[in-house]
Amino acid sequence: MTTQQTTERRMTGSAGWLPHSIDKRIRVLAWASLISQAALVVTGAAVRLTGSGLGCPTWPRCTADSLTNTPEMGIHGIIEFGNRTLNFILVAIALALLVSLWNLRRTRRDLWWLSISLLAIIPLQAVIGGLTVLTHLNPWVVNVHFLVSAALVSAATLLVRRTKDAGGKSTLGVSPILGRLGWVVVALAAVTIYLGTVVTGAGPHAGARDAVRNGIDPLVATWMHAIPVGLLVAATIAALLVSRHEDKRFADRSGNDSLPDISETTVALTIVLMAELGQGIIGVVQSYMAVPVSLVAIHVFGATVILAAVAAAWDSMRSRPPLP
Numbered sequence: 001m002t003t004q005q006t007t008e009r010r011m012t013g014s015a016g017w018l019p020h021s022i023d024k025r026i027r028v029l030a031w032a033s034l035i036s037q038a039a040l041v042v043t044g045a046a047v048r049l050t051g052s053g054l055g056c057p058t059w060p061r062c063t064a065d066s067l068t069n070t071p072e073m074g075i076h077g078i079i080e081f082g083n084r085t086l087n088f089i090l091v092a093i094a095l096a097l098l099v100s101l102w103n104l105r106r107t108r109r110d111l112w113w114l115s116i117s118l119l120a121i122i123p124l125q126a127v128i129g130g131l132t133v134l135t136h137l138n139p140w141v142v143n144v145h146f147l148v149s150a151a152l153v154s155a156a157t158l159l160v161r162r163t164k165d166a167g168g169k170s171t172l173g174v175s176p177i178l179g180r181l182g183w184v185v186v187a188l189a190a191v192t193i194y195l196g197t198v199v200t201g202a203g204p205h206a207g208a209r210d211a212v213r214n215g216i217d218p219l220v221a222t223w224m225h226a227i228p229v230g231l232l233v234a235a236t237i238a239a240l241l242v243s244r245h246e247d248k249r250f251a252d253r254s255g256n257d258s259l260p261d262i263s264e265t266t267v268a269l270t271i272v273l274m275a276e277l278g279q280g281i282i283g284v285v286q287s288y289m290a291v292p293v294s295l296v297a298i299h300v301f302g303a304t305v306i307l308a309a310v311a312a313a314w315d316s317m318r319s320r321p322p323l324p
Contacts, residue, residue, distance in 0.1 A: 020103050022163050026111075029097040030163045033118060034156035036090050038304045040125075041149050043083045045300040048200075049293045053137045053207025055080030059130030087126045094119040097159070114159050121152055137211035139201030146197050150307050157311040174317055175246060178265070181239040182317035185272070188232040189310045193303060195225040203291055222287060229283070233276050239317070240269040268313035275306045 019026055047053055055069065055076035056062035062069050062081050069077030098115045105112040125148045132141045201214035202221040243266045250263075279302040286295035 018103050019100055022104070022108070022111075026097070026100050027160075027163045029093060029100055030156070030159040032093050033090075033097060034153070034160050034308065036086070036093055037149065037152045037156045038301075038308070040083070040086050040090065041146070041153065041304045042297075042301055043079075043086060044146070044149065045297055047080055047083050048142075048207040049205050049297055050076065050079055051206075051208055052076035052079040053211060054133065056084065056133065059133045084126075084129070087122060087129075090122045091119070094122055108162075111159060111162055114155055114162075117155055118152060118159075121148065121155075125149065125152065137207045139206075139212065139214040142207070143194070143197040143201060146200075147194065150193055150303075153304055153307045154311040157308040158315055161312050161315050174265070175242070178239060178242050178246065178317050181235060181242060182314045184235045185232065185239055185310060186314050188228050188235055189306065191228045192225065192232050193307070195221070195228060196303060199225045205291065205293070205296060226283075229276075229280060233273070233280070236269060236273045236276060239313075240266065240273060243269055243317075263316075265313065265316040268309065268316045272306070272309040272313050275302065275309050278302060279306060 047055070052075070055073060055078070058064060061067050062077065062084075063073075069081040094115065098112075098119055101108065101112050101115055125145070128141070128145045128148055132138065132145050135141050198214065198216065199218070199221045202216040202218045203213075206213060243263060247261065247263050247266055279299065282295060282299050282302055286292065286299060289295065
């Protein structure tokens with residue numbers, strides 16, 4: 001190490017044993033964060049679909065006398081407490097990721113603030129989960145619980161995508177119209193996800209036998225959800241066509257045969273569209289089959305995939321300045 005490098009590390013308060021660039025350790029932690037956030041969504045769905053929402057009847061303890069589930073609580077207590085325990089794993093991963101980014105907190109502020117956001121929101125998510133129990137699975141509180149998970153999945157996806165390139169790839173070449181379409185896709189995806197939670201609150205899978213529903217007719221809620229789904233698919237197709245047009249125009253201007261014919265944005269939007277179409281088919285089938293548990297579980301997982309895909313596509317359509 002040169003004298004200049006040593007001086008720079010002292011000035012920035014760097015720790016020699018922590019990464020000084022995006023390496024395998026940071027990438028593994030970013031993927032672990034995304035996978036664990038998706039697992040929280042899936043296990044949360046398992047809690048609801050198995051009727052284990054009040055498997056632990058109180059919070060923050062599992063019972064008035066025990067921090068953990070007891071044998072008398074059976075499988076419902078195991079499922080509910082298992083979902084709660086996952087929050088500790090999420091906090092540990094988020095904390096490890098934040099520490100690993102310490103030396104990059106100035107040069108990669110995007111990663112630094114994303115990791116701080118994850119670490120700050122996870123405890124809040126646990127508190128909201130506790131409120132769902134204390135309110136006996138009020139459907140509107142349950143909606144908020146899922147929406148916070150959606151935000152965490154999206155943030156973790158951004159972390160994964162931005163740690164893929166050690167230099168922080170710039171996307172200054174994105175056209176204004178594609179950037180606006182990216183925001184339209186994100187907005188419609190957010191509305192679709194929210195109205196999906198409203199459908200859930202009107203449906204039969206309440207999470208517990210005596211849990212109340214939101215009082216909206218399930219058919220009405222389904223149609224409310226279906227309208228933004230159609231608009232989302234249309235916006236995604238429009239963004240995909242614009243992105244493909246830009247790919248061809250860029251290839252014609254550059255005249256470099258070694259460049260890829262399809263951009264990262266086009267690939268990301270193609271994945272989003274495939275996920276949306278698959279999710280739509282599952283949604284229609286489950287409606288006609290009286291929402292069986294198996295299809296609902298797949299539908300929840302599909303929503304998680306769409307959240308991650310939309311976040312990645314949106315990030316690829318943003319114009320960001322070059323990183324140091």
